[in-house]
Amino acid sequence: MFLSRPIILLIGWVYIRIKYPCYDLQPASEDVEDLWRDENYAAPLVNMNPERQQLYETCQRLGVGITVMKAFGGGDLLDASMSPAGKALTANQCLHYALTRPAVSTVLAGAHTAEQLKISLAYEDASEEEKDYAAALASFPNISWKGHCMYCSHCAPCPQAIDVASVTKYLNLAKAQGTVPETVREHYALMPHHAGECIQCGACETRCPFEVSIMENMKAAKELFSY
Numbered sequence: 055m056f057l058s059r060p061i062i063l064l065i066g067w068v069y070i071r072i073k074y075p076c077y078d079l080q081p082a083s084e085d086v087e088d089l090w091r092d093e094n095y096a097a098p099l100v101n102m103n104p105e106r107q108q109l110y111e112t113c114q115r116l117g118v119g120i121t122v123m124k125a126f127g128g129g130d131l132l133d134a135s136m137s138p139a140g141k142a143l144t145a146n147q148c149l150h151y152a153l154t155r156p157a158v159s160t161v162l163a164g165a166h167t168a169e170q171l172k173i174s175l176a177y178e179d180a181s182e183e184e185k186d187y188a189a190a191l192a193s194f195p196n197i198s199w200k201g202h203c204m205y206c207s208h209c210a211p212c213p214q215a216i217d218v219a220s221v222t223k224y225l226n227l228a229k230a231q232g233t234v235p236e237t238v239r240e241h242y243a244l245m246p247h248h249a250g251e252c253i254q255c256g257a258c259e260t261r262c263p264f265e266v267s268i269m270e271n272m273k274a275a276k277e278l279f280s281y
């Protein structure tokens with residue numbers, strides 16, 4: 055069987071987790087069971103854990119691919135009664151969230167049954183609408199992603215054809231580093247349209263489910279990259 059994306063299917067129990075929706079907001083722990091403790095969800099969850107975010111950004115900057123395990127949170131995220139968000143995601147949404155984080159190249163999708171395996175494989179043929187996680191995450195009642203770019207591209211289309219998600223990703227990578235790494239500068243240069251072309255029309259901000267200050271980000275990117 056040929057897979058166009060590197061989804062590796064792992065049968066059985068996987069005990070190491072790297073990242074997936076909801077748990078991206080939790081601090082890293084040596085004990086994976088900590089993630090499921092009720093007290094960890096007593097207070098509202100706000101955005102991605104900064105250390106975790108820094109890890110992804112550092113990996114992307116250095117060209118290190120991240121492999122994701124437990125993209126479904128042991129199945130919790132697919133079940134509203136178990137998910138810390140109180141709402142269920144689909145397998146396509148979980149896989150797409152993981153694969154669109156910085157530096158992530160592979161998801162190990164666990165399965166206990168052939169049916170679960172088929173559900174993961176269906177990602178290969180899923181439409182963009184089926185993979186879209188933005189509206190679902192934005193509606194999670196127990197979690198605030200406000201102001202945090204998910205690189206979901208819901209803000210498109212831009213009348214200047216700026217790829218806002220990519221500009222924001224390169225901006226965040228440079229901010230995390232405190233300077234503009236050469237690889238980030240090269241990737242930014244390769245984009246057909248740059249932040250400097252932003253006319254501050256605000257159309258993108260009306261479409262962003264996470265209330266990101268996109269116009270401010272475009273200004274910051276223009277200043278940082280000089281165009």
Ligand code: SF4
Pocket residue numbers: 188202203204205206207208209210218219222261262263264265266268
């Ligand atoms: S700015 Fe908003 S809509 Fe655009 S990629 Fe980021 S989170 Fe998605």
Ligand code: SF4
Pocket residue numbers: 211212213214215216218251252253254255256257258259268269272
């Ligand atoms: S504010 Fe800038 S980035 Fe957003 S849609 Fe308008 S031109 Fe594009």
